[in-house]
Amino acid sequence: MPFHLVTPPAVDATTGIAEPVALSEVKLHLRVDIPDDDALILALISTARQMAETLTNRQLLSATWNLVLDAFPGPSLMGVPAGTPYSLPDHAILIAKGPVQAVQAITYLDMNFDQITMPPQNYVVTSTDDLTRITPIFGQIWQPTLPQIGAVNVQFVAGYGDSTQVPEGIKHWIKLRVDSLYNQRGEVAFARGRMDKLPYVDALLDPYRIALL
Incomplete structure (x- = not known):
């Protein structure tokens, strides 16, 4: 990662x-x-x-990290497969570093080269000690990003404290x-x-x- x-x-x-x-x-x-x-x-x-x-x-110990992606995964409107107790949907961002205390910001470059910060109410974060998953809220998809490496940044705080x-x-x-x-x-x-x-x-x-x- x-x-x-x-x-x-x-x-x-x-x-x-x-x-x-x-x-x-x-x-x-x-x-x-x-x-x-x-x-x-x-x-x-x-x-x-x-x-x-x-x-x-x-x-x-607590530290702040960035997860750098070239684009958002997906897109998908399918959500979680029915009857699956735990899954990693294709449109989920996976933070394979734990434990994550908080996702501070998700930013991306749009097609106008502007850096956009996603409103927290537009995505869902679920964390365990092992993995953190992030998806758009139900009924939405990730926004299009500039087709350029490093277009998406997820800033988060990880650590036991x-x-x-x-x-x-x-x-x-x-x-x-x-x-x-x-x-x-x-x-x-x-x-x-x-x-x-x-x-x-x-x-x-x-x-x-x-x-x-």
Whole structure:
């Protein structure tokens, strides 16, 4: 999905950094009580958090994002298929990053090259922790857009909120991953006379991969 980060998370009131776990609690997990490696541990916290967000397609602390589309999907007046308890209609915009707190604006370029902001009452937003779907209200279709890449922008706020609202399982995973990164400084580990490549090393690049559609 062509997501663009607009506003990154602010410094969290509980952790004191823009991360879901505090330096102090990670150091406690690592059993480190000296400040010598604080800068390194902070960098590893950021790395582990990025890995968690990439693996789960979730935003942990609140941040503002843009979903950039070339056009609206559809059009369709069919709505939801009868008898289907949950669906992704062809004319629905899908935000595959969660949890979405709010859709702030949907803007598009019309055929006159003007940027138009859609009135919120003209579309419906439904969100779960996993996916957010947006469609026009019943009986309407998306408006025609300029046939140009990046003609549609959906701005939204995603994230659990502050660090106290991030699931404990995710925060514990971050601490475990920091532990591995801190105690295994190379890309291989030696155990029982064997040298094994650490499986997560190449995954450190996943947040920076360019997905070709």
